[in-house]
Amino acid sequence: MNSMSSANDCTVEVPGPHRYSIGEVSRITGVGVHALRWFEREGLFPMKVERTPGGQRVFDADIVYWITLCMTLRKTGMPIARVRELATLIEAGPGNEADRMALLEAHEATVRAKIHDLEESLAVISTKTAIYRSSLEAGTAEGLWDPTIPRDPHG
DSSP: OEEEOOTTSOOEEEOSOSEEOHHHHHHHHOOOHHHHHHHHHTTOOSSOOEEOTTSOEEEEHHHHHHHHHHHHHHHTTOOHHHHHHHHHHHHHOTTOHHHHHHHHHHHHHHHHHHHHHHHHHHHHHHHHHHHHHHHHHHTOOTTTTOTTSOOOTTO
């Protein structure tokens, strides 16, 4: 396996040769062939996808790495418009690193806020699970959240 990394980024293991067909990229990244074509049409690659004389796409390790990064950003909720913005900044070349960092920092803050919200929600769910578990173990679960039992809205 060849590893591909970019200055302090995480390392992505890219198997095999240094040039890949669209099918190989699909297998490596888990991204469908149609989605890869869509990525290219939508301007989501910060570098040109080369073509063979027969017109077939040929991807290099940098593009495979980029696709993997894009999938990570998308899994964390980054909108396609922001991915495109990042690709455009990278494609423009050196000199806009502060803009790239600002875009990534803004997304990082969004992800951290989501994690915080999820942790709070998980705490509520864990508490409810513990109540059900202890009630079931004690044999007192009957009536837990029974909608047929009138509840005192003030108690």
